Amino acid sequence: MKFKRKKxxxxxxxxxxxxxxxxxxQMYCLKPECQSVRKKQSQKNWLSKQKKxxxxxxxxxxxxxxxxxxNNPGYWKRSKQKTPLQDLAFSQHFDIKRDTDIDESEQxxxxxxxxxxxxxxxxxxxAHLTGDALQDSVVKNMRHFIFKGQSLFDSKMx
Numbered sequence: 001m002k003f004k005r006k007k008x009x010x011x012x013x014x015x016x017x018x019x020x021x022x023x024x025x026q027m028y029c030l031k032p033e034c035q036s037v038r039k040k041q042s043q044k045n046w047l048s049k050q051k052k053x054x055x056x057x058x059x060x061x062x063x064x065x066x067x068x069x070x071n072n073p074g075y076w077k078r079s080k081q082k083t084p085l086q087d088l089a090f091s092q093h094f095d096i097k098r099d100t101d102i103d104e105s106e107q108x109x110x111x112x113x114x115x116x117x118x119x120x121x122x123x124x125x126x127a128h129l130t131g132d133a134l135q136d137s138v139v140k141n142m143r144h145f146i147f148k149g150q151s152l153f154d155s156k157m158x
Contacts, residue, residue: 011037 006015009029016029028038069075126141127133 009034 005018007018007026008014009016009031010027011034012029012031014029014031018026028034122142123138126138126145130137130141132138132141
């Protein structure tokens with residue numbers, strides 16, 4: 001079904017171009033004052049509907065909450081889990097060989113640069129090999145390669 005390309009805003013009465021995604025429900029233009037009126041009207045409608053439906057104050061809901069509280073005493077007093085939400089970082093083992101031609105300050109700088117660039121190197125290499133530079137895809141492939149490498153090292157150790 002083809003939709004109208006322009007419609008009159010309920011607030012400012014100006015013609016505006018309809019969105020192709022919600023053209024059948026759009027009633028207001030994109031001006032900030034019209035969006036403010038739309039938000040107020042939407043909030044008013046939602047509040048009046050909630051009073052009418054009485055969503056969470058029925059006897060069944062009150063009884064359900066009381067029963068849950070009885071089965072879970074002290075739930076709100078429990079301490080929150082203190083473990084960080086991070087992925088495991090796997091350690092890497094390197095055999096570092098000293099080069100006698102490079103003095104110690106230059107060697108530290110070179111090692112520091114290498115350590116900082118490993119993440120970029122790995123990310124760029126994975127993006128190049130897979131042909132996909134999306135962050136989610138790179139992370140997925142990186143995890144796959146890490147576990148694959150771990151399994152290779154684990155099999156050598158046995």
